[in-house]
Amino acid sequence: MSISRLVRLDPRDRGGAAQPLLIVEGLRKYFPVRGGLFYRRIATVHAVDDVSFTVSKGETLGIVGESGCGKSTTARLLMRLIEPDAGEMIFDGEMVGSRTGIAINEMRRQMQMVFQDSYSSLNPRLPIAESIAYGPRIHGMKRAFARARAEALLAQVGLDPGRFARRYPHELSGGQRQRVNLARALALDPRLVILDEAVSALDKSIAAQILNLLGELKERFNLTYLFISHDLDVVEFLSDRVLVMYLGKIVEIGPAAAIYTHPQHPYTRALLASKPTLDPDRRTTQAPLTGDPPNPIDPPSGCRFRSRCVFAAPICAERVPHLAPAPGGRGNSGHLVACHRPLARIGGAEADV
Amino acid sequence: MLDASASSTPSAPPADVIATRVPSGYWRGVARRLARDPVTLGVSLVLAGIVTISAFAPVVTSGHPYAGSVLHRLEPIGTPGHWLGTDENGRDMWTRLCYGGRLSLFAGVAPVMIALFVGGGLGLLAGYAGGIVNTILMRLMDVFYAFPSVLLAIAICGLLGNGLGNAVLALSVVFVPPLARITETVVAQLRRRDFIEAARASGSTAFQVIRHHMLINALGPVLVYATSLISVSIILAAGLSFLGLGVTPPRPEWGVMLNALREAIYVQPYVAALPGLMIFLTSMCFNLMSDGLRSAMDVRLNA
């Protein structure tokens, strides 16, 4: 993949401009469903299954998917809030958690997360400046310095420290709280920020403000973003590359423009076609996908999407499709799809959505 | 159609719609709501009065709690010199009620305090650790919970013997399981909240998370419950004394007095009922205060 951007290197950089900031390899997490008399495992939720991807320095990678696809679990696995069953993470060229690589605690200083629920992400009993200063303080910064840093960050996210530093979360609106959450995430001076449905709970007009702010902060602090959302439009707006998940697996990954105009996986195409129209004269007449997203408990064999796929063939039930370069388009574009019968090859109605 | 001029500041800082309100802490809000609640204010005053009078018993009473006179047994209310009458040994009721308040209040509050530390600590550990630790601790609590509190208190007192100290110990044991259980519930719920996850994501140790985030959030509901237990404790302590366990005569304590005056109820019903009235009043006040505290704290904090 060629680097089409000028990458500004962070002082803590170890691997150089071409080294991806984060490499995830074979991430897996299964949750047992326990029941019965002795709390035995009666089924398994395949929340995240063999997920691998990279994040380049300075880019925004979007992750889309519906409920049950595993995107939020992936975020928590990356932050090590949940321990993965298998898989490796390499941060700026160093293996995470190994003796010779980077320690988890050190990685947590360079990687932070913003959650969806702006209210429950903040301690309701602490003034917001304290919440922001908490991270630096437990890493050794003196209270006064941490306080000053918190107030500086409040200004950066558009909240006047004089008026807001001593307020409590319940006195702020949803949009203001999300700004505080951003400031809190930036307090430890991270290089990578994971945004887990960060604007989903906000009104559209407030979300637009926050999206603009995200752009500004990325420029100012030389950040890399991992943006997780179910909102296809927002992901398209913000991301350089997009990753589509279904039932714990990646089904398609590639540059945002390619994914949104020439999706190769039938699920991606159906997902994009399910967006409500903005033109009342061109209304949707047929639902692209019927039924509900299935349960990640004991998924079907082979391709997990085959039970809802109109193009399914016998091979889809036999073999698990792996990510391979998408047919058509430029060879080195980085557009990968996990499908035995990608749309370009079967020549089916190639939707330009 | 209006045409759009150049766009305004992209991420324009939002207008502060709450500019006029003074920033308030959670506890200040609670205090404000409590101050506006007439019932809670009323009972708090009554309670404060009872506590003060008991604490300063030597000052407000002129008599002696043990000085009795066979000549003046069971005098009615309003007797000159003994405005609340005398008990079956001729001792001044007012004096004995005041001194008795000390022991009754102590026997009511101390066990809850002890149980708050022990039970609260266990619940905190169980709630935060989860998993096998939680299971072991909570099932252990369940064993004690299976006994009715009165019987458990009696059994322990019977084992340890009489005396105020043993009564307090017995009651503490009785109150540890419910406090542990409620603390565990509250902590387990808090544990799942995003801000705890965010704190862990910043690299805090468990101790730091508990100290900075858990305690101040868990304290509220647990405190409300503990306050309601005080009213139960007063009654149980009095009950233990009534049964001859716990405080023994001639020490003044409302439960002991109630027992001693039991037969006098045909002779001087009002005097005989006085200790019971005090138990009821104090317990009720703690109960109402706990209710008021719960309402004051139970405010939707989502703006």
Place this chain on the structure above:
Amino acid sequence: MSDAGTPIPAETATDSPVLEVERLSVRFLRRDAEVAAVTEVSFALSRGETLTILGESGSGKSVTLKALIGLLPPHARIDGSVRLAGRPILGLPPVELARLRGRRIAMVFQEPMAALDPVYTIGAQIAETIVRHEGTDWHTARARARALLDRVRIPSAERRLASYPHEMSGGMCQRAMIALALACSPDVLLADEPTTALDVTVQIQLLLLLRQLQQELGMAMVFVTHDVGVAAEISDRLAVMYAGRFIEAGDVREIIRTPRHPYTGGLLAATVRGGRRGQVLEAIPGAPPDLAALPPGCAFAPRCRFAIDACFRAEPPAIATPGGGLVRCHRAVPSS
């Protein structure tokens, strides 16, 4: 995937509107303040028509719906008039209201699993409604419930009659709730953000279902949402709500193509769609006002970049727009 748009034929709409709302206002009396949640909302709806109320949180859209069906808490003060097929329903005693609900006017809510009773099967809940309103016997009611589940496209309807809400997915629960609402073929269906909590692939299925059912049954529908796309898919008429008022109303095509109120314009601009990566969004600055302390004049003026003096002093009048709509703005140009 998209069609040229079939407008609902005027012939199916009867002459007299089935739902008439005139100057509906709702105030909540709190200890220290009075919250003007809804102020002077008026509209009329004919059979087969869908009105979408578009607004963000705090705009009063849900309160409006609840006022129509009488689900507001007792400390709400309601003024104005609401007529269902000519009959005023605002002041009705609870018994009368209960007879209307489900029979003539029904509601579908946002959280499907929260709105269904968790201790009864959905078959029992639907059948109970039918029995209570139409007095049929249980057997008939159950058969009709089954037919309804088929109609809302729940697979294996016979088995689903015996399912509990927690055994079904969000999308299926929502379908069950629609079936429950339609059990007695009401004249008016109120929908309070029924698809907001659903995935996008399920949402489009449900929107199509609602459109189809509405055409089949000839119902009028009042749909509340914050999503412009959903409004475009489902409505004939659109009303944009801000701080308790309809600040713009009219034909949905008209409004989306040529919004006249700055808030509507801002809302449409803030809807991120297609190929605007890397650009700065036109965001509306500020936040919605506190409904307990509304400023004099236009409620949107503090955030409006076109505001002039008059906007801060006086409430904007309702100016008619071509196509039978209205806009409340001092700076909108009146149509000739």
